[in-house]
Amino acid sequence: MDNYRFINSENKVSNQVIKRLPRYYGILKDLENKGEVKISSSQLARLAGTTASQIRQDFSVFGAFGQQGFGYSIKNLIAGINDIIGIKLQHKAILVGAGNIGKALLNHLDFSANGFNLVGAFDTSPDLIGTTVNEIKIRPLSELESFCKINGVHTAVICVPKEAAIELVSKLYDINVYNFLNFSDYDIKMAYPDANVETVRLGNSLMCLCYMVTNFR
Amino acid sequence: MDNYRFINSENKVSNQVIKRLPRYYGILKDLENKGEVKISSSQLARLAGTTASQIRQDFSVFGAFGQQGFGYSIKNLIAGINDIIGIKLQHKAILVGAGNIGKALLNHLDFSANGFNLVGAFDTSPDLIGTTVNEIKIRPLSELESFCKINGVHTAVICVPKEAAIELVSKLYDINVYNFLNFSDYDIKMAYPDANVETVRLGNSLMCLCYMVTNFR
Numbered sequence: 099m100d101n102y103r104f105i106n107s108e109n110k111v112s113n114q115v116i117k118r119l120p121r122y123y124g125i126l127k128d129l130e131n132k133g134e135v136k137i138s139s140s141q142l143a144r145l146a147g148t149t150a151s152q153i154r155q156d157f158s159v160f161g162a163f164g165q166q167g168f169g170y171s172i173k174n175l176i177a178g179i180n181d182i183i184g185i186k187l188q189h190k191a192i193l194v195g196a197g198n199i200g201k202a203l204l205n206h207l208d209f210s211a212n213g214f215n216l217v218g219a220f221d222t223s224p225d226l227i228g229t230t231v232n233e234i235k236i237r238p239l240s241e242l243e244s245f246c247k248i249n250g251v252h253t254a255v256i257c258v259p260k261e262a263a264i265e266l267v268s269k270l271y272d273i274n275v276y277n278f279l280n281f282s283d284y285d286i287k288m289a290y291p292d293a294n295v296e297t298v299r300l301g302n303s304l305m306c307l308c309y310m311v312t313n314f315r
Numbered sequence: 316m317d318n319y320r321f322i323n324s325e326n327k328v329s330n331q332v333i334k335r336l337p338r339y340y341g342i343l344k345d346l347e348n349k350g351e352v353k354i355s356s357s358q359l360a361r362l363a364g365t366t367a368s369q370i371r372q373d374f375s376v377f378g379a380f381g382q383q384g385f386g387y388s389i390k391n392l393i394a395g396i397n398d399i400i401g402i403k404l405q406h407k408a409i410l411v412g413a414g415n416i417g418k419a420l421l422n423h424l425d426f427s428a429n430g431f432n433l434v435g436a437f438d439t440s441p442d443l444i445g446t447t448v449n450e451i452k453i454r455p456l457s458e459l460e461s462f463c464k465i466n467g468v469h470t471a472v473i474c475v476p477k478e479a480a481i482e483l484v485s486k487l488y489d490i491n492v493y494n495f496l497n498f499s500d501y502d503i504k505m506a507y508p509d510a511n512v513e514t515v516r517l518g519n520s521l522m523c524l525c526y527m528v529t530n531f532r
Binding site: 116117119120121123124145147182183184185187189197198199201202203205206207208209211212213214252253276277278279287288292294295296298299300301302303304305306307308309310311312313314315 | 333338415418422424428430431469494511512518520522524525528530531
């Protein structure tokens with residue numbers, strides 16, 4: 099697998115490439131499950147909605163080169179992407195805010211398949227505290243600090259409104275939780291430039307669709 | 316505003332640029348609300364987490380050029396992006412599947428600000444049908460066809476599991492609903508190449524965060 103390690107000088111892959119890897123990974127896992135063993139860049143491009151040259155360029159960044167006339171080994175690509183992203187590391191994570199979006203994530207998001215071990219969930223509502231969603235117990239916010247310290251948690255999924263997020267992230271940052279999957283409108287990265295933040299802006303997806311509806315067909 | 320219209324030969328902006336416009340738009344609207352009237356490419360770059368040259372390149376694609384020593388007019392940029400995306404057109408949309416994710420969207424996603432007029436919601440569950448979420452009545456699937464035809468709906472937000480989505484999208488496509496905001500694992504674009512599809516893959520966001528947690532700090 100060594101040839102799949104980062105080979106560019108800065109020892110890191112560009113943001114643009116990283117954003118595309120999960121899509122490739124999902125497609126490759128589907129193909130593997132169907133018993134496929136190899137794939138050409140043009141086949142993968144068709145499935146991912148991109149170009150063969152983009153695929154070859156993206157994979158070359160981390161040292162994966164297809165063989166002429168054979169293509170890429172699906173197993174090796176999966177292992178390579180797994181290695182770069184660190185999916186097997188199963189970083190511990192908590193979720194805060196068990197309203198509709200939080201519950202949807204607890205029920206339907208496969209944390210483990212995407213690199214995380216979800217170890218706890220928190221909310222302020224007395225109606226929710228003590229209940230269990232998909233085998234995860236909802237705990238009161240008063241237990242947040244001790245829970246994160248005892249379990250060595252450095253990652254949180256933020257499913258609370260902006261106002262609550264400001265105070266919550268400040269508290270989390272103080273106890274060494276600095277990785278965030280952010281569903282709030284609060285710009286965590288602006289407030290904490292050295293935090294790792296992935297913000298999900300569903301309104302932006304809607305706007306991208308709006309562009310298509312306006313301009314195509 | 317005419318100088319903000321598409322100026323490249325194909326009369327369309329690249330996908331990569333389009334994906335960045337909603338982020339710029341959100342930042343610009345915030346600045347406008349704070350009473351700001353102009354912004355330099357480097358200021359906007361800092362807020363958007365990109366580079367000044369990227370900003371200038373993206374805006375030049377649709378014919379917006381900042382003035383040396385003044386920067387961009389925030390009002391004009393907002394109007395320009397609005398024009399390209401077609402936010403004011405308020406395309407009619409429905410939502411199908413009022414479970415946790417559907418409810419979260421009905422309660423918290425600002426459809427209007429992102430170009431759509433949400434006119435109806437549908438579910439199969441007798442417990443949900445007839446109830447109202449954020450002033451939107453949940454209707455039975457049996458009314459889907461007549462509702463879309465009467466109201467001239469061509470856009471649907473898909474919040475059902477993959478198995479249900481396969482049948483649902485087939486039904487919708489037959490009645491001329493061909494624009495989809497897709498929260499299911501079903502690859503609609505693969506099945507209907509001429510549909511307009513924006514798929515939200517929350518697992519991919521988690522994987523991008525996993526990459527950061529694995530490699531940084």
